[in-house]
Amino acid sequence: MISNYFKIARRNLVKNKVYSFINIAGLATGLAVAMLIGLWIFDELSFNKSFENYNHLAIIKQNQTFNNEVGTQNSVPYLMGEEIRNKYGSDFKYVVMSSGSSTEILAFGDKKISKQGSYIEPGITEMLSLKMIKGTRAGLKEINSIMLSEETSKALFGDNDPIDKVIKINNKQNLKVTGVYEDIPYNSDFKDLSFIAPWELYINNENWSEKKTNPWRANMFITFAQIADHTDMDKVSAKIKDVKLNKVRPEDAAFKPEIFLHPLSKWHLYSEFKNGKVSGGSIEFVWLFGIIGIFVLLLACINFMNLSTARSEKRAKEVGIRKAIGSLRSQLVTQFFSESLLVVAFAFIFSVVLVLSVLPFFNEVADKKMIFPWKEPLFWISSIGFSIITGLIAGSYPALYLSSFQPIKVLKGSGFARIKLGSFAAVPRKVLVVVQFTISIILIIGTITVFRQIEFARDRPVGYDRNNLLMVAMNTPEIRGHYEAIRSELLKTGVVKEMSQSSNPTTYIAAINNGYEWEGKDPATQGNFATMAVSHDFGKTVGWQFTEGRDFSRSFSTDSSGVVINETAAKFMGLKNPVGSIIKADGKPYQVIGVIKDMIMESPYKASFRTCFFLEYGWANVFNIKINPESGSTEALREIEEVFKKFNPAAPFDYKFTDEQYAKKFGEEVRIGKLTSFFAILAIFISCLGLFGMATFIAEQRTKEIGIRKVLGASLASLWSMLSREFILLVVLSCIIAAPIAWYFMESWLNKYDYRTEMSWWIFAVSGVGALIITLLTVSFQAIKAALMNPVKSLKSE
Structure with missing residues (x-):
């Protein structure tokens, strides 16, 4: 019996090739989208789960209060780990201090590579349950040791055994390789932890002024922790709340530092904080794309239901005859579900092919490295199960609807049956078409809004000139001690317009300090200031834009006690004549010599941060090089590299273009925009398939009417208008419904940005007009084809 059901289903599919193609293509696209989104969501939800101690790991963060606003940060004082181990050791298995991630030069013989890694205390290897290829996890106990990732080891040593080999880091220290981890x-x-060096090595080489005088003030380091097996994360977090508050000086205690544990399970999905509390993160996109996936698959199911019910009149007699000769309604239901499941089976096969085809592109857009899970039983069980459910949902309405026809009324063609098959049956189809295009239009509006927000932030004045600006890290002592000589050589080449040095690049803020005083300051006012040390000519190099005063100058020896501030800092201090x-910074007086326009150094979507620039050569970490615009980039880079090789032949010339680094700040929004547009295109494609099928059916259904109208003198335009009018009205209704829904969700999304665009009327107009044009293009082919048909053929047909 079952095989007979599928045999009939196969014959119906072959007989109605156009409808079969539309159903299979639509469902295959919907299933492919669902699979891709499912893989993406699984990847997001499994972030960091490769670590055995996943549920016990955390980063130690702190909240501080400034002017009644609570700010959250990862950085803590360098004594934090020791204090927690001493006072709360029984609640933790490991507490380790770490430097921030940095790019260092690793050299072995003639091979020199730049890799990103960190200086961390030994317990990190057990905390992250590193899988060792060579050596053991105890490889960081000696101060002159280093552990390498597998990829880094191969880059330096090839297939040779690296254990006990000595490499040089930043051309300064010799370190022995004691382990290689996967x-x-x-x-x-x-993921970027390409090497791990001892924390003790790092801390011994750091000589910041407060290391001994006020070690609890500077927030410069990161602390990772693994709680003990018998403890609870929230309870331990509450215990350590006042660790820093009990150690800082009274003037720093006013900021109410509060320490807490942020579990590893929340790092990725719940990474955003507002006023000291978790406010969201990537979890918002998990929900967003999950909903999109469901809706896109729903669109495909709607197509199937629409086309099946639309063709119900043609199959009504089949149902009547089957019932007349004894078929039970349950058998008819089974028959229609068999057809639905057969369509879904073909669609599932094609969806797998589609996923395999677009997965590389999808990975590139989403910044993922997902692979198709061929060997995962759970994937196949869930995918096949989900496909069966989709088939049952898609086939439910036609199966239950068609099987309900009464054989006598259908075979007699009674008025009741005609009404049921005509006017009443058209209502749900129209509703489903409206739902389809409402979803599609919402996605179109969302895509336009995301890209509009990106462009709005890109067009924001950044306060300096990023073009032709290079940043080169000072990784080795050979270049740190020869700034003036390197600058002189570079300027002689003619390819460099200007050069300077600074404590950090212009694309991020490295140091934030408090302890600032100024005349007229309200005692209740508290505030952190970004601090950046620069050399002479920094302003000329980056193109500062002054609103008042002047730049640092070699002509004024007093500039060593001068400071340049940005507009936000001047406004915050309330300086009318800055x-x-x-x-005063930590009690030392500095005179404001100039005020510059705000430099956008952090997120282009956030308000500018108050910043002070000091003339200080000792803090330099970065060279800033302005390439002469009249020189070609290739030639300029070659000559710049020759100069650096002259002073530092042992290190590779590692540089970054500032505009490229700034562009990375838009990475997440660009990815979201591309993914949304990708899904919007697929949603529109599925909707158009359904419209094409509906237009084809209506054209077939009204063949005789069209013939009669042509004989009576109807024009091509009037026939086209008659066949297209209904679809246009449905899409207009979709636009009306979609507009407030899209406005609500996109306005909520935009509100999380300080610097944001507005929802303009033209976005809705363009989306609506676009949907109408797409509808007309889809429907017009069949409408015009039907209108051009010879009326003799249409009227003589049975």
Whole structure:
């Protein structure tokens, strides 16, 4: 019996090739989207889960209060780990201090590579449950040791055994390789950990002024922790709340530092904080794309239901005859479900092919390294199960609807049956078409809004000139001690317009300090200031834009006690005449010599941060090089590299273009925009398939009417208008419904940005007009084809 059901289903599919193609293509596209989104969501939800101690790991963060606003940060004082181990050791298995991630030069013989890694205390290897290829996890106990990732080891040593080999880091220190661990998975916050060097080595080489005088003030480091097996994360977090508060000086205690544990399970999905509390993160996109996936698959199911019910009149007699000769309704239901499941089976096969075809592109857009899970039983069970459910949902309405026809009324063609098959049956089809295009239009509006927000932020004035600006890290002592000589050589080449140095690049803020005083300051006012050390000519190099005062100059020896501030800092301090004002930093007076327009150094979507620039050569970490615009980039880079090789032949010339680094700040929004547009295109494609099928059916259904109208003199335009009018009205209704829904969700999304665009009327107009044009193009082919048909043929047909 079952085989007979599928045999009939196969014959119906072959007989109605156009409808079969539309159903299979639509469902295959919907299933492919669902699979891709499912793989993406699984990758997001499994972020960091490769670590055995996943549920016990955390990063130690702190909240501080400034002017009644709570700010959250990862950085803590360098004594944090020791204090927690001493006072709360029984609640933790490991507490380790770490430097921030940095790019260092690793050299072995003639091979020199730049890799990103960190200086961390030994317990990190057990915390991350590193899988060792060579050596053991105890490889960081000696101060002159280093552990390498598998990829880094191969880059330096090939297939040779690296253990006990000596490499040089930043051309300064010789370190012995004591272990090689497997590369950490890409869907991890530690994916770029290409090497691990001892924390003790790092801390011994750091000589910041407060290391001994006020070690609890500077927030410069990261602390990772693994709680003990018998403890609870929330309870331990509450215990350590006042660790820093009990150690800082009274003036720093006013900021109410509060320490807490942020579990590894929340790093990726719940990474955003507002006023000291978790406010969201990537979990918002998990929900967003999950909903999109469901809706796109729903669109495909709607197509199937629409086309099946639309063709119900043609199959009504079949149902009547089957019932007349004894078929039970349950058998008819089974028959229609068999057809639905057969369509879904073909669609599932094609969906797998589609996923395999677009997965490389999808990975590139989503910044993932997902692979098709051929060997995962759970994937196949869930995918096949989900496909069966989809088939049952898609086939439910036609199966239950068609099987309900009464054989006598259908075979007699009674008025009741005609009404049921005509007017009443058309209502749900129209509703489903409206739902389809409402979803599609919402996605179109969302896509336009996302890209409009990106362009709005890109067009934001950044306060300096990023073009032709290079940043080169000072990784080795050979270039750190020869700034003036290197600058002189570079300027002689003619390819460099200007050069300077600074404590950090212009694309991020490295140091934030408090302890600033100024005349007229309200005692209740508290605030952090970004601090950046620069050399002479920094302003000329990056193209500062002054609103008042002047730049640092070699002509004024007093500039060593001068400071340049940005507009936000001047406004925050309430300085009506800032130039000449005295600002005290840790009690030392500095005179404001200039005010510059805000430089956008952090997120282009956030408000500018108050910043102070000091003339200080000792803090330099980065060279800033302005290429002469009249020189070609290739030639300029070659000559710049020759100069650096002259002073530092042992290190590779590693540089970054500032505009490229700034562009990375838009990465997440660009990815979301591309993914949304990708799904919007697929949603529109599925909707258009359904419209094409409906237009084809209506054209077939009204063949005789069209013939009669042509004989009576109807024009091509009037026939086209008659066949297209209904679809246009449905799409207009979809636009009306979609507009407020899209406005609500996109306005909520935009509100999380300080610097944001507005929802303009033209976005809705363009989306609506676009949907109408797409509808007309889809429907017009069949409408015009039907209108051009010879009326003799249409009227003589049975």
